[in-house]
Amino acid sequence: KNEVEQSPQNLTAQEGEFITINCSYSVGISALHWLQQHPGGGIVSLFMLSSGKKKHGRLIATINIQEKHSSLHITASHPRDSAVYICARGIQGAQKLVFGQGTRLTINP
Amino acid sequence: KAGVTQTPRYLIKTRGQQVTLSCSPISGHRSVSWYQQTPGQGLQFLFEYFSETQRNKGNFPGRFSGRQFSNSRSEMNVSTLELGDSALYLCASSLNWGSIPYEQYFGPGTRLTVT
Numbered sequence: 446k447n448e449v450e451q452s453p454q455n456l457t458a459q460e461g462e463f464i465t466i467n468c469s470y471s472v473g474i475s476a477l478h479w480l481q482q483h484p485g486g487g488i489v490s491l492f493m494l495s496s497g498k499k500k501h502g503r504l505i506a507t508i509n510i511q512e513k514h515s516s517l518h519i520t521a522s523h524p525r526d527s528a529v530y531i532c533a534r535g536i537q538g539a540q541k542l543v544f545g546q547g548t549r550l551t552i553n554p
Numbered sequence: 555k556a557g558v559t560q561t562p563r564y565l566i567k568t569r570g571q572q573v574t575l576s577c578s579p580i581s582g583h584r585s586v587s588w589y590q591q592t593p594g595q596g597l598q599f600l601f602e603y604f605s606e607t608q609r610n611k612g613n614f615p616g617r618f619s620g621r622q623f624s625n626s627r628s629e630m631n632v633s634t635l636e637l638g639d640s641a642l643y644l645c646a647s648s649l650n651w652g653s654i655p656y657e658q659y660f661g662p663g664t665r666l667t668v669t
Contacts, residue, residue, distance in 0.1 A: 475653070475654075475655040476655035478657075478658070480660075486591075486642050486644075486662065486663045486665070487660065487662050487663070488644060488646075488660040489660070490657050490658055490659065490660070493655060493656075493657045495655065531597065533597075535655045536610075537653070538652070538653050539602060539609060539610050539651070540585050540587055540602055540604075540609075540648050540651050540655070540656060540658065541587055541599045541602050541610050541612075542587070542589075542597075542599065542658065543599065544596055544597040544598075545596075546596050547596065
């Protein structure tokens with residue numbers, strides 16, 4: 446079993462829909478990272494959080510430390526949000542990351 | 555500030571050869587991590603460096619090695635290439651290293667194809 450599990454693996458939605466991607470982890474973390482990867486490979490860090498909730502524009506990330514669960518929400522989704530979203534747990538005492546398998550999101554116009 | 559740069563961006567090598575990939579972190583960043591991404595295994599940690607010292611190594615054979623220079627630039631080397639080493643190799647830099655987590659900034663990656 447992977448230390449970091451994401452669901453769903455694939456998600457297709459219509460423009461404007463509210464999107465939720467879930468991430469569960471089985472061991473302690475220093476922080477939980479949400480990353481975005483577009484075709485071509487470049488990875489962008491969206492959020493790093495260790496408690497509560499963060500918001501950037503239409504993106505919201507939440508984490509529940511007791512339940513070892515995090516969610517990434519996208520409001521008013523747009524075709525340009527189409528990408529692979531990856532959650533990763535930070536290892537305590539280091540900077541290395543352990544990654545989930547990613548969620549491929551496709552937003553149709 | 556310029557982002558993380560990686561060279562070369564694309565590389566084609568044959569089995570048995572060796573390869574060196576380079577990563578220049580964001581100016582002022584002192585920690586560099588390397589990751590391998592393949593369709594089958596996803597993203598996997600290779601190694602991380604801080605202050606010219608390897609702090610952690612992932613579960614990869616000894617053919618994979620790396621180093622960090624005094625200016626924080628890092629290189630990784632893969633010797634005796636195998637077909638399975640074909641992957642996207644990503645490096646990420648962060649401001650510092652230690653018990654406090656830091657945001658990681660990824661480079662564009664080097665796509666290595668082994669034929």
